[in-house]
Amino acid sequence: MxxxxxxxxxxxxxxxxxxxxxxxxxxxxxxxxxxxxxxxxxxxxxxxxxxxxxxxxxxxxxxxxxxxxxxxxxxxxxxxxxxxxxxxxxxxxxxxxxxxxxxxxxxxxxxxxxxxxxxxxxxxxxxxxxxxxxxxxxxxxxxxxxxxxxxxxxxxxxxxAQVPAIDGLEDFEGDWYHTGDWPHEGVDVTGKRVAVIGTGSSGTQLIPIVAEQAEHLTVFQRTPNFCMPAQNHAMIEEVERQWKAEYPERRAFARLSGFGHNQLSNPKKAMEVSAEERLAEFELRWQLGGLYMMRAFSDILSDPAANEECAEFVRGKIREIVQDPEVAEKLTPRGFHFGTKRLCSGTGYYETYNWDNVTLVDVRTAPIERTTPTGLATADARYDVDVIVFATGFDxxxxxxxxxxxxxxxxxxxxxxxxxxxxxxxxxxxxxxxxxxxxxxxxxxxxxxxxxxxxxxxxxxxxxxxxxxxxxxxxxxxxxxxxxxxxxxxxxxxxxxxxxxxxxxxxxxxxxxxxxxxxxxxxxxxxxxxxxxxxxxxxxxxxxxxxx
CATH class of the missing domain: 3.50.50.60 (FAD/NAD(P)-binding domain)
Incomplete structure (x- = not known):
């Protein structure tokens, strides 16, 4: 003023x-x-x-x-x-x-x-x-x-952006990047050997695309996360027209909702319905994609039994999608409740691990010890790569x-x-x-x-x-x-x-x-x-x- x-x-x-x-x-x-x-x-x-x-x-x-x-x-x-x-x-x-x-x-x-x-x-x-x-x-x-x-x-x-303190990074002869500070000109990984460290929200979005371009992709995972299929698609004209006609009501609803948006929430409690109804609701949420699974039942984030039912449904989807049972098990989240880590949303994430040019490394059992001039060394192996991508999150x-x-x-x-x-x-x-x-x-x-x-x-x-x-x-x-x-x-x-x-x-x-x-x-x-x-x-x- x-x-x-x-x-x-x-x-x-x-x-x-x-x-x-x-x-x-x-x-x-x-x-x-x-x-x-x-x-x-x-x-x-x-x-x-x-x-x-x-x-x-x-x-x-x-x-x-x-x-x-x-x-x-x-x-x-x-x-x-x-x-x-x-x-x-x-x-x-x-x-x-x-x-x-x-x-x-x-x-x-x-x-x-x-x-x-x-x-x-x-x-x-x-x-x-x-x-x-x-x-x-x-x-x-x-x-x-x-x-x-x-x-x-x-x-x-x-x-x-956080880059983990890994010994020897300054000696790495290739290129390295963090997803949160990506070069504006882009990065061409065509025909290169790439390491991605981290499988959170950024990693799960990045990994399928890098796998399409790279000669070989090695994913270093510490904690497997639950990743929902985004079910993304081109905007449907009728959907957009309806939303815009209803914007006053939709915005008002979002402002008073639990999460600030218009995603459908189920007011029922998970264990109050039959097993068949629970399964149908989980399947509906999987098909809706994105973060809709968080709203499958009203007590997903408060009742351990309801949460475990949801988590086990998603684990079953991982086992269905990933062909190698050993890899599927490495990708299966355990030890924390569904949704209590940032829920991921991606396209073709689990399917990527069926590709011949993709390797998954579990760094819980074999931690990364250092960066070498030619790649990364874990407790039990060395991996030669041309590019390292840190999808390691933020402070x-x-x-x-x-x-x-x-x-x-x-x-x-x-x-x-x-x-x-x-x-x-x-x-x-x-x-x-x-x-x-x-x-x-x-x-x-x-x-x-x-x-x-x-x-x-x-x-x-x-x-x-x-x-x-x-x-x-x-x-x-x-x-x-x-x-x-x-x-x-x-x-x-x-x-x-x-x-x-x-x-x-x-x-x-x-x-x-x-x-x-x-x-x-x-x-x-x-x-x-x-x-x-x-x-x-x-x-x-x-x-x-x-x-x-």
């Missing part, structure tokens, strides 16, 4: 350096940052978005590996804030691919003239709150400094924020505050960090939801709070320690009602990151429940916040 964002001033700790004053700084230009910019600008605020990458798009800018696509239907995984936008845009597939999703967010940025307030190749390295002025000083890696009343972190929950949910040196009131750092796990009120506002807000972070539905739905909800809630603080002539909005603690207790109580705490070896707990505290990070109470709780906080004059 400032008239001019080109005002210059001097900030404590910045000697003789002109600093631009703004209303809001947004860090990150993925779906969250782009919508935050649009929303804040419409409310009359001056905004600068800093993006570390060389272009906008976030997840869909960096994850360009072959086969990368969304696991939520395109018609759901899209912005709802502008009806003309959702009516005009045509999706070409049931599940949008990475290139199409990137084209979509580029279209949105251009349609609403957003690029003029986005600076790419601008990695934020620090954000420091000034108690005297109630402003944030935000610095980029190349030395730019801006002062803003509010700072919004839209840095993404899966954006800090999830907190990694992107903790890479920034964030200092709040009284000189306290976010890294210190989160040393034993992330803490914030509603997953939005960490106590002790006034005017700092997080989009789709830990403590909110985030990765347990349709991310675009949750992003819109967070952005609208945060920007309304910023507007209210401004209209009242106030300068600060800060969550209280008490409200934060009560929210964390609620997040944990809800999680304890599910099977997630019984399967803690997942990135939901930070288990894939060495040294990271084992804390369950997402909110599993449901998108609709979370939205109601957040709206109640706002309706009670932002209960749990001190506005001053």
């Amino acid at each position: 400032s008239n001019d964002q080109r005002v210059h001033t001097h900030i404590v700790g910045v000697e003789d350096e002109p600093v631009r004053e703004l209303d809001v700084v947004v860090v990150g230009a993925g779906f969250g940052g782009v919508y935050a910019l649009h929303r804040l600008r419409k409310l009359g605020f001056t905004v600068q978005v800093f993006e570390a990458g060389s272009d906008i798009g976030g997840t869909w800018f960096h994850n360009r590996y072959p086969g990368a696509r969304c696991d939520i239907e395109s018609l759901d995984y899209s912005y709802s804030f502008d009806d003309e936008l959702q009516q005009d845009w045509h999706w070409t597939e049931r599940y949008a691919s990475q290139p199409e999703l990137l084209r979509y967010i580029h279209h949105v940025a251009e349609r609403f003239d957003l690029r003029r307030d986005i600076r790419c190749d601008a990695r934020v390295v620090s954000a420091t709150f000034d108690d005297d002025t109630s402003r944030w000083l935000v610095r980029t890696e190349d030395g730019e400094a801006v002062s803003a009343r509010f700072c919004v972190l839209a840095t993404g929950v899966l954006s800090v 999830a949910m907190t990694g992107s924020m903790l890479k920034i040196d964030i200092t709040g009131a009284g000189g306290h750092s976010l890294r210190e505050k989160w040393a034993h796990g992330p803490r914030s009120y509603l997953g939005v506002a960490p106590a002790g960090f006034p005017n700092l807000f997080i989009v789709a972070g830990p403590g909110s539905p985030s990765v347990f939801s349709n991310m675009v739905n949750s992003i819109e909800q967070h952005v609208e809630w945060i920007t309304t709070l910023i507007e209210q603080v401004t209209l009242r002539g106030l300068s600060r909005a800060e969550a209280t320690e008490e409200a934060e603690q009560q929210w964390i207790e609620h997040v944990n109580e809800v999680a304890e009602q599910t099977l997630y705490p019984r399967s803690p070896n997942s990135w939901f707990f930070g288990a894939n990151t060495p040294g990271k505290p084992r804390v369950f990070m997402p909110y599993v109470g449901g998108v609709g429940t979370y939205r109601q709780k957040a709206d109640d906080v706002a309706a009670k004059d932002y209960e749990g916040f001190v506005l001053s």
Whole structure:
């Protein structure tokens, strides 16, 4: 709501350096940052978005590996804030691919003239709150400094790629890549020997395509995951037309649903129906594809018996598809509950292991010990390869924020505050960090939801709070320690009602990151429940916040 964002001033700790004053700084230009910019600008605020990458798009800018696509239907995984936008845009597939999703967010940025307030190749390295002025000083890696009343972190929950510390990688004479930082020009593996390390969401999408191109593919698997068939296909014209006609109802339903989308959920409990009905429901979900199996029965994620029935159905599908019984057994997930690790969705994943040019290596029984100049060495064999692909995931949910040196009131750092796990009120506002807000972070539905739905909800809630603080002539909005603690207790109580705490070896707990505290990070109470709780906080004059 400032008239001019080109005002210059001097900030404590910045000697003789002109600093631009703004209303809001947004860090990150993925779906969250782009919508935050649009929303804040419409409310009359001056905004600068800093993006570390060389272009906008976030997840869909960096994850360009072959086969990368969304696991939520395109018609759901899209912005709802502008009806003309959702009516005009045509999706070409049931599940949008990475290139199409990137084209979509580029279209949105251009349609609403957003690029003029986005600076790419601008990695934020620090954000420091000034108690005297109630402003944030935000610095980029190349030395730019801006002062803003509010700072919004839209840095993404899966954006800090992790390459495992394998001895000898620097001596490898071939090429190596991470799926989360794929070269924009692509990688040609035609006729090459390729190793893929990791069989999570990225690996299961990538592996079938690499197998088609490579002379030989060796997959190094530590933990087999449940992978559903995507059942992807070209967009059906009648389906798209019907969705667009029903968008008001469908969007409203998604906002109040458990997972933030329109996937069909069965309200019945698994063990209350006959074995025949259970089998039929599981088969229906398998044919529907994608993540529909998670909604086969209402107690899949809470009742161990129901969960095991579902898991055994999928194990049976693996045994049916994979011809070699020994390979099928290696690919069969055991030791954790179905859905408590990120459920994968792919095309032809299990079928790939029937090909003569594909080898599966179980690194639980023979761990990778080192990289050699010509490949990889496990405890019992050597594998010569030309290319290594790390599909080894991310420092999830907190990694992107903790890479920034964030200092709040009284000189306290976010890294210190989160040393034993992330803490914030509603997953939005960490106590002790006034005017700092997080989009789709830990403590909110985030990765347990349709991310675009949750992003819109967070952005609208945060920007309304910023507007209210401004209209009242106030300068600060800060969550209280008490409200934060009560929210964390609620997040944990809800999680304890599910099977997630019984399967803690997942990135939901930070288990894939060495040294990271084992804390369950997402909110599993449901998108609709979370939205109601957040709206109640706002309706009670932002209960749990001190506005001053």
